[in-house]
Amino acid sequence: MTKYTIKRLLQSLVTVLVVATIVFLLMRMLPTDYYFTEDQVMKLTEEQKNDQLLAAGLLDPIGQQLLRFYGQLLHFDFGVSRRIQTGAPVLKVIGTKFAISMRLGCTALVIALIIGVFLGVMQARHKDRIFDHIGTAYTIFVNAVPPLVSYSLVLAFGAHVLNLPTLYSTRNVGKSSILPIVCLALASIAHYALWTRRYMVDELNKDYIKLARIKGMAFKDIMVKHVLKNAFVPLVQYIPASFLMTISGSLLAERFFSVPGMGPLLTDAITRYDLNVVQTLVIIYAALGVLGVFLGDVLMMLLDPRIKLADKGGSR
Amino acid sequence: MRKNTARLAALALASAMVLTACGGSSSQNTGSNDGGNTDAGNTSAIKDLVTYEAPIREQEGFFILNTEKAADLNVLCNMYSPLLEVDANGQLRAAVAKEWGTEDGGLTWTFKLRDDVKWVDINGNEKADCTAQDWITAMEWILNFHKNGGNNASMPLALIEGAEDYYNYTKDLPEAEAKALDTSKMLEMVGIEAPDDYTLVYHCTTNAPYFDTVMTSACMYPISQGLIDELGVDGMIGMTNENMWYNGPYFETTFTMNNEKILTKNDSYWDKDATLFDTVTIRMVDATQQYQLWQNGELDNISLSEADLRTIYDDENNKDHAYLAETRPKKFSYQMHLNYAKNNEDGTPDTNWNTAVANEAFRLSLYYGLDLTKYWSRSNFINPLHNENVCYTMKGLLKYSDGRDYTDKVQELLGMSESDGEHMRRYDKEKAEAYKKQAIEELTAQGVTFPIQIDYYIVSGDQNALDTQTIMKQIFSECLGDDYVNFNIKTFVSSVTKEVIQPGIHSYYISGWGADYGDPANFLDQERYGYDGAYYSKNYSRINQATDENLIATYKEFSDMVEKAGEICDDMDQRYDAFAEAEAYMLEHALTIPVQYETQWQLTKVNDYTKMNAMYGAQNYTYKNWETSTTPYTTEQYEAFAAEAK
Numbered sequence: 001m002t003k004y005t006i007k008r009l010l011q012s013l014v015t016v017l018v019v020a021t022i023v024f025l026l027m028r029m030l031p032t033d034y035y036f037t038e039d040q041v042m043k044l045t046e047e048q049k050n051d052q053l054l055a056a057g058l059l060d061p062i063g064q065q066l067l068r069f070y071g072q073l074l075h076f077d078f079g080v081s082r083r084i085q086t087g088a089p090v091l092k093v094i095g096t097k098f099a100i101s102m103r104l105g106c107t108a109l110v111i112a113l114i115i116g117v118f119l120g121v122m123q124a125r126h127k128d129r130i131f132d133h134i135g136t137a138y139t140i141f142v143n144a145v146p147p148l149v150s151y152s153l154v155l156a157f158g159a160h161v162l163n164l165p166t167l168y169s170t171r172n173v174g175k176s177s178i179l180p181i182v183c184l185a186l187a188s189i190a191h192y193a194l195w196t197r198r199y200m201v202d203e204l205n206k207d208y209i210k211l212a213r214i215k216g217m218a219f220k221d222i223m224v225k226h227v228l229k230n231a232f233v234p235l236v237q238y239i240p241a242s243f244l245m246t247i248s249g250s251l252l253a254e255r256f257f258s259v260p261g262m263g264p265l266l267t268d269a270i271t272r273y274d275l276n277v278v279q280t281l282v283i284i285y286a287a288l289g290v291l292g293v294f295l296g297d298v299l300m301m302l303l304d305p306r307i308k309l310a311d312k313g314g315s316r
Numbered sequence: 317m318r319k320n321t322a323r324l325a326a327l328a329l330a331s332a333m334v335l336t337a338c339g340g341s342s343s344q345n346t347g348s349n350d351g352g353n354t355d356a357g358n359t360s361a362i363k364d365l366v367t368y369e370a371p372i373r374e375q376e377g378f379f380i381l382n383t384e385k386a387a388d389l390n391v392l393c394n395m396y397s398p399l400l401e402v403d404a405n406g407q408l409r410a411a412v413a414k415e416w417g418t419e420d421g422g423l424t425w426t427f428k429l430r431d432d433v434k435w436v437d438i439n440g441n442e443k444a445d446c447t448a449q450d451w452i453t454a455m456e457w458i459l460n461f462h463k464n465g466g467n468n469a470s471m472p473l474a475l476i477e478g479a480e481d482y483y484n485y486t487k488d489l490p491e492a493e494a495k496a497l498d499t500s501k502m503l504e505m506v507g508i509e510a511p512d513d514y515t516l517v518y519h520c521t522t523n524a525p526y527f528d529t530v531m532t533s534a535c536m537y538p539i540s541q542g543l544i545d546e547l548g549v550d551g552m553i554g555m556t557n558e559n560m561w562y563n564g565p566y567f568e569t570t571f572t573m574n575n576e577k578i579l580t581k582n583d584s585y586w587d588k589d590a591t592l593f594d595t596v597t598i599r600m601v602d603a604t605q606q607y608q609l610w611q612n613g614e615l616d617n618i619s620l621s622e623a624d625l626r627t628i629y630d631d632e633n634n635k636d637h638a639y640l641a642e643t644r645p646k647k648f649s650y651q652m653h654l655n656y657a658k659n660n661e662d663g664t665p666d667t668n669w670n671t672a673v674a675n676e677a678f679r680l681s682l683y684y685g686l687d688l689t690k691y692w693s694r695s696n697f698i699n700p701l702h703n704e705n706v707c708y709t710m711k712g713l714l715k716y717s718d719g720r721d722y723t724d725k726v727q728e729l730l731g732m733s734e735s736d737g738e739h740m741r742r743y744d745k746e747k748a749e750a751y752k753k754q755a756i757e758e759l760t761a762q763g764v765t766f767p768i769q770i771d772y773y774i775v776s777g778d779q780n781a782l783d784t785q786t787i788m789k790q791i792f793s794e795c796l797g798d799d800y801v802n803f804n805i806k807t808f809v810s811s812v813t814k815e816v817i818q819p820g821i822h823s824y825y826i827s828g829w830g831a832d833y834g835d836p837a838n839f840l841d842q843e844r845y846g847y848d849g850a851y852y853s854k855n856y857s858r859i860n861q862a863t864d865e866n867l868i869a870t871y872k873e874f875s876d877m878v879e880k881a882g883e884i885c886d887d888m889d890q891r892y893d894a895f896a897e898a899e900a901y902m903l904e905h906a907l908t909i910p911v912q913y914e915t916q917w918q919l920t921k922v923n924d925y926t927k928m929n930a931m932y933g934a935q936n937y938t939y940k941n942w943e944t945s946t947t948p949y950t951t952e953q954y955e956a957f958a959a960e961a962k
Contacts, residue, residue, distance in 0.1 A: 031814075038813040039384055040467075042855045045848070048466050051487060055462070080554060085573065086377035087554025096573065159612055166612060167599060170572045255371070258600055260575035268574075271810050 005298070012290040019286040020279070024069050027275045028062060034273040037083075073283075079276035084269060090280045094262070098247055101254070101261035105246025108181045112188030113239070119189065120196025121228060127201060135193055142190040151183045151256050158182070168259040180257040184250055188242075192235070199231035229303075237300045241292025248285055362921060362944040363594045366616050368601040368609075374574060378555050380537045381457055382467050386830075389534055390937035391598065394566040394579055396538070397586065399427050399451070399516070400531040401938070402930035405961075406712055408528055408834075412446065412538075412563075412586070413516075421885045422525035429514040433586045435540050435561040438569065440584060443542055446563045448510035449499075450538035455479075456502040458535055461487040462494035463549060468535040471832060474849065475527065477507030477519040495549045498541075523885035529834035532933025538563070565592050565940050574600055579939065587940075596939045610636075610919055616944070617920035619643070622694060625917050629698060636919055641954035642699065644924050644961075645913040647931040648828030649710040649839070652909040653852050654679065657861035658771075659820045669823055671759065672768045674864035678755040679906035685748030685795050687740050688911065694784050695916045699737075705910040706732055706742055708899050709839040713831055713931040714892060722836060722892050729900035742910075752800060767802040770823040773816045776807035820858050826911050827856060831932035836895035838932070840878045843902060845871035857908070874902045921945050925957040 032053055033041055044052070053059050057068065072079065078090040085093050123135040142150065158164040158179045165176040203209060204227055212222050247262060254263035266285075269277035373387035380392045399413040410416075413427040433446035457463050458472055459482045472479045482505045486494045503509065507519025520527055530536055543561045544552060551559075557568035565585045570578035579596040601609060606618040620628070620640075628634045654673050658666040672678045692703035707723040714722035732741050756766065770792065774781035782805065789803040808815040816822050829852070831838045842852040845859055845868065853859045859871055881894030902908065926943040928935050949957075 033814050033818070034811075037385075038811060041813050041818065042851060043470060044466060051461065052465055055465075055491065083376060084374075085554075086382065087379075087552075088556070089554070093573075155608075159608070165614070166605070166608060167601070167614065168575060170570060170575065171578075254574075255602075258371075258575050258602075258605075260572045264574060 008294050008297075012287075012294060015290050016283060016287045020069075020073065020283045021066070023279050023282045024066060025062070027279060028058075028065065030273070030275075032058060034275075035082075078280040078283075081274050081277050083272040083274035084265070084277055090276050093277060094265070094280065094284070097260060097262045097265055100259060101250075101263060102247050104177055104180055104184060104259065104261065105250070106243060107177070108184035109188060109242055109246060111181065112185040112192055115185070116189040116192025117196050117232075117235075119193035120198075121200060121223065123193065123197040124200035124204065124227075125223060127204075132197075135197070139190040139194050142186055147183075147187070147252055148256070150186060151253065154179055154183050154186070155256075166257070168257050170260075176257075180253050180259050183253045183256070195235055196231060199234055200227050203227045203231050233300060233304050236303055237296035240295035240299060241289065244288045244292045244295075245285075247288060360945050360947075361591075362616060362946055364597070365593045365595070365922070365939065365942075365944065366597045366599065366614065367922075368599050368606060368615055368618065371574060371600045371602055374600060375571070375577065377553070378557055378560050378568070379539075379552055380534050381454055381539055382464055382553055384468055384534065386934075389934040391568065391577060391579075392534075393564070393935050393938045394596075394940075395560070395562050395564040395568060397433060397446070397563045397565075398531055398537055398935070399429070400528060401935055402532060402928050402933060404926055404929050404941075406930040408532075413531075416528055418525070418527070420523075422523040422527055423520050425518045425520070425527050427516045427518075427531075429516060430586060431514050433563055434584050435542065435563050436582065436584050437561060438558055438567050440567075440582070442584065443561050444540050445513075446538060446540070447513040448516040449513065450540050451516050451536070452499050452503065452508055452510055453541045453544070454537060454539045455506065455508050456497070456499045457539060457544075457552075459483045459486065459502065459506065460494055460497060462489070462491045463552075468533075470849070471530055471533060471535050475520050475524055475530065477521050478505045479507075479521075482506050525885050525888060525891070526833055526835035526837075529930075529932055530832070532930060532935050533832050534934050565590060565938070566596065569595075576600065591941050591943075593939055593942075607919075617918060617922050620917045620919065622697065625697070636948075638950050639919050639948040640698075640951050641918050641920055641924075641949055642696070642702065642958070643915050643918055644929060644958075645702075645711070645915050646828075647710060647830040647936065648914055649705055649708065649830075650826055650828040650911040650914070651708060651852075652682075652824045652826055652911050653856035654824045654906075654908065655820060655822050655856065655858055656864070656867060657820055657858035658823055661819075661821055663819070666769075666823075668764055668768060669770070670862070671762050671764050671864075672755070673823070674862065674867040675755055675759055675762075676866070676870070676905060677751045677758060678768075679909075681748050681751035681755050681796065681800075683903075683906040683909050684742060684744045684751060686791055686909075687743040687795055688791065689740055690787050690791060691784070692912055694787060695914070698917065699915070701735055701737055701740065702915045703912040704735065704740060705913045706730065706903075707910055708843070708902060708908060709836050709895075710829075710831065710931045711913070712929075713839070714834060714836065716889050716892060722896060725893065725896040726899050726903075729896055730903060748795070752796065756800070767798060767800055770801055770803045771806050771821065772803065772824065773806050773808050773812065773822050775812070776809060817855055820861075822856075825856050827852070828914065834930070834932045836892065836899070837878070837882050840881075840895060840898055840902070843908060844875040844878055847875065852908070870905050871907065874898060874905070874907065877901055919948055921948050923949065923957055925961045 032049075035053060035056065035058060036044065036049060040049075050059075057065065076091070081088050081090055081093050119135050119138075123132040126132050155166055159166045164178055165172060166179065167176065168180060169176045209222060209226060212226060213219070250261075251263040251267065253259065254261045266278065266281045268274075269281065369387070369390075375388050375391050376385060377383045377388050378392065378395075380389070380396050383389065383392070397412050399411060400408050400416065401411040403409050412429055412433050414430050415428040416426065418425045429448055431445075434442050435444045435446055436442050455472065455476070458468055459479055461483060469483060473483060482502050485501075485505065486497065489497075509517045511517065518527065540561055547555055547559060557571045562582055563586075565582055565587070566579035567582055568577055569580040570576065577598045579598070581592045581594055585592070599615065601615070603619070603621055606615065607620065607624045609615045610618045625640070628636045628640060631637060656670065656673055658669045658673075660666050688704075689700050692700035696703055707726045709723060709726065711721055711723040716722065716725070735741055760766075772785055772788070774785055785805045789805060792801055792803040812825075817825065829839060829842060841847065842850055843857075844850045844853060848854070853871070859868075862868060877898035878895070881891060881898055884891040884894055903910065921944050923943040923945075926941060928938050928940070930936060
């Protein structure tokens with residue numbers, strides 16, 4: 001287990017380093033005009049532009065720039081933002097947003113897990129009855145309707161019936177977080193309900209469940225101790241990644257409710273050519289993705305001792 | 317199972333409460349119509365204003381000398397005090413400088429400063445006195461290449477004696493050495509001095525009778541050496557609302573990127589007579605959300621999209637119908653900048669277009685032949701002609717000594733009559749037909765094929781821009797005919813400058829100029845031939861790359877007229893007359909074609925006619941001396957404000 005863990009961690013590090021290198025090289029392939037704002041491109045002379053590029057080290061040989069970049073990475077120095085917040089360290093820009101996205105995302109995920117799994121269990125237990133049909137209708141509705149429409153419905157209901165604020169506000173965090181959380185949870189509830197129901201229905205049809213029933217085991221015990229536990233194993237591997245990726249925020253929900261989170265940051269940074277921010281975000285997301293998969297594997301292994309990842313040479 | 321359900325529900329609720337509670341306080345943030353922000357002394361005025369800004373216009377920096385972005389300056393002008401500021405009629409008035417003037421026709425300018433202006437931190441703790449030295453420190457920063465990277469330097473470089481020499485001097489120094497410079501070397505080289513703590517003298521490169529209006533621009537704001545010492549030279553660009561020093565009317569007490577900014581009144585602000593809000597909250601709100609927020613009482617003013625305006629305007633029973641208010645024109649004068657050296661998308665010259673646009677009859681057929689009323693209706697269908705622009709320079713920028721507007725003179729020279737409020741004045745179907753016929757004859761002989769393709773670029777995915785340009789396409793088709801021109805709407809991905817203007821693939825581009833200072837030169841210089849500082853003719857019209865001799869001769873004639881007008885410094889009326897003649901010449905030859913002003917409709921509790929309103933500088937968003945009401949202003953009230961302002 002320890003050997004496997006170390007091996008996977010090292011593999012993860014290499015993956016992240018490769019991603020970082022690719023992103024760095026891609027950014028450097030952009031024309032140098034992207035270093036300047038629209039106004040600067042028009043107003044600065046070629047000589048002035050050249051002076052600025054020289055001062056920023058962007059005219060150095062690419063190998064030299066790459067080595068400097070690795071050196072900075074080693075010191076967790078991701079540079080400063082040039083557009084999103086002029087002159088501010090990138091980690092500071094991200095740090096303020098990260099906490100907000102994670103708080104809203106984790107809240108929504110906890111709610112979604114509890115309600116979604118509960119809904120899935122109930123649907124499986126009452127398969128083909130009215131509760132199952134309602135659950136299925138909800139799942140289809142959430143998946144079929146564009147998020148913007150369902151968000152608008154939530155917003156209209158929240159604002160007009162419950163009198164909730166329609167925009168996130170730092171001065172009223174509690175109340176103004178409710179609608180974004182509900183919207184974030186909507187799709188996840190459907191996801192967890194759908195898969196919990198499916199895995200549980202599969203389990204319910206297996207022979208060991210039939211045997212347990214014949215042996216006279218209480219249906220409630222069968223559901224909780226056997227069916228749910230086994231059905232949960234395939235779901236559990238995605239949970240760590242889901243929690244970690246809440247850091248990345250939700251582009252749509254955060255834009256819709258003006259949440260100052262991570263969601264729109266990557267697209268903003270790309271459209272405004274804030275290269276340091278783009279580089280850092282891609283590295284962070286790559287690291288989170290790799291870590292999420294790794295933790296999912298470990299968690300699955302802990303829940304189900306039959307799974308021996310190490311025996312398969314580290315691959316699933 | 318029921319117990320389990322209850323447990324699960326309780327757990328979900330508890331988790332939600334725990335996780336959401338981590339964020340901070342829970343005080344309510346609403347617009348003013350909840351009645352909670354009325355002043356005990358003046359129950360009809362808003363004390364805590366809640367306004368908006370578009371999400372794409374987020375503040376990026378806090379250092380006023382380092383930014384040229386309107387989105388930054390609209391906020392920062394509330395945190396710093398200038399030497400001079402403007403009033404609601406666009407006239408200069410004293411600010412930190414209590415007196416100012418020139419005795420040699422604008423070559424030397426002296427400013428006498430107040431002695432009660434303080435720099436304070438975000439908590440209101442006094443940090444230093446604000447003195448003339450702070451403008452000298454600021455000038456050193458602007459002109460030091462390694463400190464400010466050339467940002468905001470163009471005006472000082474052009475106007476202040478020795479500025480260019482000092483700029484080049486610092487550029488040639490090693491970075492560390494340049495960053496270590498104090499103001500002594502600059503004082504030796506540059507025409508700026510402080511005979512005492514409260515007197516500041518600028519020496520201009522040439523007579524600049526308008527130099528005092530430059531004081532409203534970001535490049536002429538102060539900075540304290542004490543702050544530089546505190547943050548370090550490298551820490552200045554990245555200063556934040558929390559570690560910067562303030563000497564303006566407000567602190568920026570909250571900055572939550574992509575969400576909201578809260579400005580809080582600075583009690584140590586020097587202008588004790590000014591009416592300030594207790595707080596101003598600027599929320600980042602998409603245009604599609606504004607009306608919803610207004611209805612919820614979460615904003616005190618909104619601009620209306622065409623769709624929302626139509627809904628409200630067409631229904632007399634709509635609760636907002638009686639409160640529709642027309643905005644004042646913004647400071648931008650929009651022009652159709654024709655591209656005289658257009659390329660195809662593959663980089664080859666678009667000879668067909670370039671030949672056509674160099675032909676004066678073709679340009680004049682566009683000038684007289686396009687009825688833009690429908691185009692103006694996109695933002696103001698109630699009074700589309702309020703967007704009518706027939707000049708190059710923005711109206712309201714300048715006044716003659718008798719109070720007459722400079723653009724009235726240009727209109728007189730162009731033979732424009734007063735607007736009847738119904739018809740576009742420049743549109744002349746007969747003239748357009750005659751020029752069209754002449755252009756077809758002349759251009760056919762030159763081998764031009766018809767219809768001439770006109771390429772206009774919009775950002776991809778912008779439905780509003782697409783709708784607007786679809787109307788423009790209709791206008792071209794209806795007014796000039798599909799046999800003559802064919803209007804193509806094309807798209808770019810994200811950067812119009814880098815994807816369209818620089819490669820020169822546009823036939824024309826509509827862009828609005830907002831002046832940096834109060835002189836016609838700041839407008840007309842942008843169109844000069846062979847002039848490095850000519851933003852539009854160099855970049856958008858690409859005139860320096862054009863080859864048609866007649867066209868170049870016309871441009872040179874215009875440029876000479878502008879240069880000569882600029883040499884008149886002793887009599888401002890004469891100076892304006894000369895510029896007006898140059899401008900009329902440019903328009904008569906349709907070197908550019910005026911398109912529009914920017915007015916629209918709004919719902920508001922703010923009287924726009926009490927805001928600072930200059931057609932130059934960076935101060936119009938200063939939340940100072942604004943008249944407000946806790947209930948929205950009615951249409952009649954706004955019409956009365958407009959009539960009074962005239």
